Amino acid sequence: MFSQFNVAxxxxxxxxxxxxxxxxxxxxxxxxxxxxxxxPKIDKLKLLPGFKAEHLYSPxxxxxxxxxxxxxxxxxxxxxxxxxxxxxxxxxxPIGAGSQQPKVEKLNVGVVxxxxxxxxxxxxxxxxxxxxxxxxxxxxxxxxxxxxxxxxGLYRLQDTDGDDxxxxxxxxxxxxxxxxxxxxxIVLSPDKKSLYVMCGNFTDVPKMDAYRLPPVWKEDNLFPxxxxxxxxxxxxxxxxxxxxxxxxxxxxxxLVGAGFRNTFDFAFNxxxxxxxxDSDMEWDFGLPWYKPTRICHITSGAEFGWRTAASNWSPTxxxxxxxxxxxxxxxxxxxxxxxxxxxxxKYQKAIYAFDWSFGIxxxxxxxxxxxxxxxxxxxxxxxxxxxxxxxxxxxxxxMYFLTGGRRLExxxxxxxxxxxxxxxxxxxxxxxxxxxxxxxKLEQYHGEPMAGAVDAAWPYLNHADRFIRYAARIAxxxxxxxxxxxxxxxETDPIRATYAIIALTHHxxxxxxxxxxxTLLKIKLDPLTEEQQLAVLRAIELVCTRTxxxxxxxxxxxxxxxxxxxxxxxxxxxxxxxxxxxxxxxxGVVDRxxxxxxxxxxxxxxxxxxxxxxxxxxxxxxxxxxxxxxxxMLEKLPPAQQTYYATMLSSAKNGWTPALRDKYxxxxxxxxxxxxxxxxxxxxxxxxxxALAHVPKEQFDRYNKLSxxxxxxxxxxxxxxxxxxxxxxRPWKLDTAVAIVDNGLAGRxxxxxxxxxxxxxxxxxxxxxxxxGDIGPDLTQLGTRFSNRDILxxxxxxxxxxxxxxxxxxxxxxxxQSVLGRLxxxxxxxxxxxxxxxxPDFLRKIPKKDVTSKKYSTESVMxxxxxxxxxxxxxxxxxxxxxSGGNQDNEIYKSTQGTSKGK
Numbered sequence: 001m002f003s004q005f006n007v008a009x010x011x012x013x014x015x016x017x018x019x020x021x022x023x024x025x026x027x028x029x030x031x032x033x034x035x036x037x038x039x040p041k042i043d044k045l046k047l048l049p050g051f052k053a054e055h056l057y058s059p060x061x062x063x064x065x066x067x068x069x070x071x072x073x074x075x076x077x078x079x080x081x082x083x084x085x086x087x088x089x090x091x092x093x094p095i096g097a098g099s100q101q102p103k104v105e106k107l108n109v110g111v112v113x114x115x116x117x118x119x120x121x122x123x124x125x126x127x128x129x130x131x132x133x134x135x136x137x138x139x140x141x142x143x144x145x146x147x148x149x150x151x152x153g154l155y156r157l158q159d160t161d162g163d164d165x166x167x168x169x170x171x172x173x174x175x176x177x178x179x180x181x182x183x184x185x186i187v188l189s190p191d192k193k194s195l196y197v198m199c200g201n202f203t204d205v206p207k208m209d210a211y212r213l214p215p216v217w218k219e220d221n222l223f224p225x226x227x228x229x230x231x232x233x234x235x236x237x238x239x240x241x242x243x244x245x246x247x248x249x250x251x252x253x254x255l256v257g258a259g260f261r262n263t264f265d266f267a268f269n270x271x272x273x274x275x276x277x278d279s280d281m282e283w284d285f286g287l288p289w290y291k292p293t294r295i296c297h298i299t300s301g302a303e304f305g306w307r308t309a310a311s312n313w314s315p316t317x318x319x320x321x322x323x324x325x326x327x328x329x330x331x332x333x334x335x336x337x338x339x340x341x342x343x344x345x346k347y348q349k350a351i352y353a354f355d356w357s358f359g360i361x362x363x364x365x366x367x368x369x370x371x372x373x374x375x376x377x378x379x380x381x382x383x384x385x386x387x388x389x390x391x392x393x394x395x396x397x398x399m400y401f402l403t404g405g406r407r408l409e410x411x412x413x414x415x416x417x418x419x420x421x422x423x424x425x426x427x428x429x430x431x432x433x434x435x436x437x438x439x440x441k442l443e444q445y446h447g448e449p450m451a452g453a454v455d456a457a458w459p460y461l462n463h464a465d466r467f468i469r470y471a472a473r474i475a476x477x478x479x480x481x482x483x484x485x486x487x488x489x490x491e492t493d494p495i496r497a498t499y500a501i502i503a504l505t506h507h508x509x510x511x512x513x514x515x516x517x518x519t520l521l522k523i524k525l526d527p528l529t530e531e532q533q534l535a536v537l538r539a540i541e542l543v544c545t546r547t548x549x550x551x552x553x554x555x556x557x558x559x560x561x562x563x564x565x566x567x568x569x570x571x572x573x574x575x576x577x578x579x580x581x582x583x584x585x586x587x588g589v590v591d592r593x594x595x596x597x598x599x600x601x602x603x604x605x606x607x608x609x610x611x612x613x614x615x616x617x618x619x620x621x622x623x624x625x626x627x628x629x630x631x632x633m634l635e636k637l638p639p640a641q642q643t644y645y646a647t648m649l650s651s652a653k654n655g656w657t658p659a660l661r662d663k664y665x666x667x668x669x670x671x672x673x674x675x676x677x678x679x680x681x682x683x684x685x686x687x688x689x690x691a692l693a694h695v696p697k698e699q700f701d702r703y704n705k706l707s708x709x710x711x712x713x714x715x716x717x718x719x720x721x722x723x724x725x726x727x728x729x730r731p732w733k734l735d736t737a738v739a740i741v742d743n744g745l746a747g748r749x750x751x752x753x754x755x756x757x758x759x760x761x762x763x764x765x766x767x768x769x770x771x772x773g774d775i776g777p778d779l780t781q782l783g784t785r786f787s788n789r790d791i792l793x794x795x796x797x798x799x800x801x802x803x804x805x806x807x808x809x810x811x812x813x814x815x816x817q818s819v820l821g822r823l824x825x826x827x828x829x830x831x832x833x834x835x836x837x838x839x840p841d842f843l844r845k846i847p848k849k850d851v852t853s854k855k856y857s858t859e860s861v862m863x864x865x866x867x868x869x870x871x872x873x874x875x876x877x878x879x880x881x882x883x884s885g886g887n888q889d890n891e892i893y894k895s896t897q898g899t900s901k902g903k
Contacts, residue, residue, distance in 0.1 A: 050419020
């Protein structure tokens with residue numbers, strides 16, 4: 001899920017959301033949006049044709065917490081877990097039972113007798129559940145506390161006396177890690193003989209009994225190792241999140257793959273391949289190492305290259321695997337297969353992936369491609385808000401899913417198919433490729449050394465398929481290095497030599513540096529594809545990271561090999577060349593890299609991290625809490641390729657002239673004008689300070705000022721604002737806020753109110769006295785028409801009534817997707833919509849022929865609780881300014897006594 005924001009400042013400094021919401025239009029006489037349906041929990045869902053949703057239960061309404069995990073036992077009952085509380089067991093009503101509620105039982109697991117109302121939790125706090133082997137496996141994610149004394153780890157619950165209650169609890173393995181990046185899901189293997197467990201990147205890898213991914217991981221990146229300036233994951237190193245296979249008793253643990261940021265869940269497809277949904281680091285949005293959320297095919301020994309902050313690996317690195325599909329921004333949670341559902345066969349074969357932040361359940365459709373897959377994804381279900389946590393196909397063939405997490409409102413839904421397509425079981429075996437067979441045979445050599453493994457794997461080191469090359473290299477790495485070291489150094493095939501040397505960097509003696517470089521430098525780059533050239537450059541980088549930067553004759557030879565080819569023909573090659581040549585202090589590299597720094601469009605116009613299923617702009621209006629933060633970033637998105645060069649140059653000590661330094665440090669001051677993720681400013685400042693460390697001491701002050709030091713706060717993480725709310729804030733309730741304001745607005749300060757109004761960016765969406773935006777209503781006459789309660793209710797509860805005059809519209813498309821935006825124009829063939837409140841003139845055009853239906857969104861674009869960062873005096877100053885309509889001569893500023901309650 002998204003990293004936790006500071007609640008007191010949410011919307012003030014981060015979300016950048018409009019102050020006065022669309023709900024005020026209703027006070028001005030416009031008609032509110034109405035749906036006409038009885039159940040808003042169903043009405044908010046977007047479903048594909050033929051599918052029907054039932055709302056079965058609301059645990060939060062019954063004081064049972066917020067549910068985040070589910071499984072089904074051998075009697076068809078659902079077992080769930082509150083994220084911060086008990087386990088529950090449900091007998092579900094049959095399909096067609098109308099409003100019948102599930103029978104819900106709290107599982108006390110030996111702490112107290114059933115029916116006891118104690119708050120002591122016997123078992124719970126789970127982010128993963130699995131019923132298998134006549135047991136309930138529970139992945140506890142918790143730091144021990146007074147209510148629950150069990151820490152993170154995998155537990156097995158059993159009923160030993162046949163009374164249908166779990167009385168035996170066995171800790172199979174304690175795990176070090178907790179929180180939203182801690183231990184996660186448990187899944188039964190297709191052969192029903194083993195379990196697989198997934199853990200996030202804040203969970204240490206325990207000692208394993210076997211390793212399919214050899215445990216030789218390192219950071220392996222010559223890029224400046226700048227840690228997150230806001231402190232996220234600064235102490236988390238390789239290999240990041242990981243997947244392990246275990247036996248039912250938890251005695252043998254085998255590492256399957258790693259390098260995930262925070263994959264919550266995963267599933268096996270019909271071919272027995274594993275698909276996981278990995279998260280992005282949204283604070284890095286706009287930075288060159290950002291990777292969007294993505295569907296990963298997790299093969300044996302897989303490495304997906306998560307490294308903390310700027311050390312994050314590019315998917316182009318030859319020693320990691322790429323995603324099957326880039327999804328976009330969001331917060332991945334549940335993943336499961338459609339196998340066993342009474343759905344059309346297309347959806348039986350799909351993998352379902354949940355995005356918690358933006359309320360989208362994707363149906364991912366896989367197509368075999370060489371030894372892996374290509375994929376497409378469609379929006380199967382969506383809603384706003386719809387905080388999806390977990391889901392499964394039930395024994396009755398229906399789909400069940402949960403919403404909740406972070407103590408949010410929690411609900412249980414059931415999805416059935418009532419359309420006309422056949423729902424007969426998809427029994428046809430998946431059609432697999434010859435390459436798939438090659439890969440799985442090579443994976444048999446992943447583990448203990450095996451006779452003949454090197455001879456079997458070596459020929460495939462130059463296979464056209466990336467996943468096969470990867471499997472072959474991992475097979476070689478599992479064999480004693482003495483069996484293949486000389487073979488690697490003598491290899492003459494350029495592709496096999498590249499991957500053999502990558503393997504040797506992981507296991508060989510550092511004294512082999514010169515020999516490894518000589519093998520690589522014999523490779524002629526011109527005949528190679530871009531991907532193959534990148535692999536050679538990556539192999540050279542690995543020699544440098546594992547054995548040290550070359551010196552003397554080795555350095556001269558590497559520079560002579562690389563220097564004439566830089567700049568290269570593509571942005572991705574230029575990243576690799578600039579990194580190596582700057583690290584080697586090659587002659588002329590600073591000048592040439594600064595020339596590239598001027599090419600603002602070198603990296604094209606596509607999104608950072610690659611094209612995605614869901615564009616960032618399509619997410620803005622789905623969730624105001626996160627969407628309008630995206631809007632702010634998209635308004636002035638940083639040029640990622642320039643940022644890469646500038647950051648890499650921060651490690652360059654030599655090759656500078658006064659003119660080059662002037663040009664370089666001026667770039668930083670300009671870079672602070674862009675808007676990236678939450679950590680963007682801090683990362684740029686850290687790179688700036690690294691660069692300043694190489695400036696002569698007598699010139700430091702000049703370049704410090706030239707590079708924008710005066711633009712920044714003391715921490716370097718933010719741009720100086722004319723006013724920052726002093727707080728302390730609080731979660732303002734309507735009655736409390738009204739009482740504070742009704743107590744009197746005499747003596748308020750006009751300039752302070754104006755600064756607060758500006759600091760929280762109200763003017764970006766609202767006009768006052770002829771200045772500001774037009775996304776929301778004009779606020780000039782606000783104080784003459786509405787009471788304090790009216791105004792405060794609109795701020796604190798913006799979703800209570802949403803006007804169609806300013807509401808966004810949901811457009812449902814023929815391809816199964818949906819698009820949200822404010823409809824600003826239409827003609828005979830096209831709808832023109834505005835999706836970004838901070839760039840309202842940028843319009844997206846939707847062909848009417850692609851639209852099946854449309855309706856108003858019931859969600860205001862304004863974030864509830866926007867005033868939560870203000871203290872009582874600041875709230876009064878803001879309200880006085882609003883009621884004055886921005887007029888300093890208003891009567892509200894002339895009164896020195898009494899109250900000013902408005903009308």
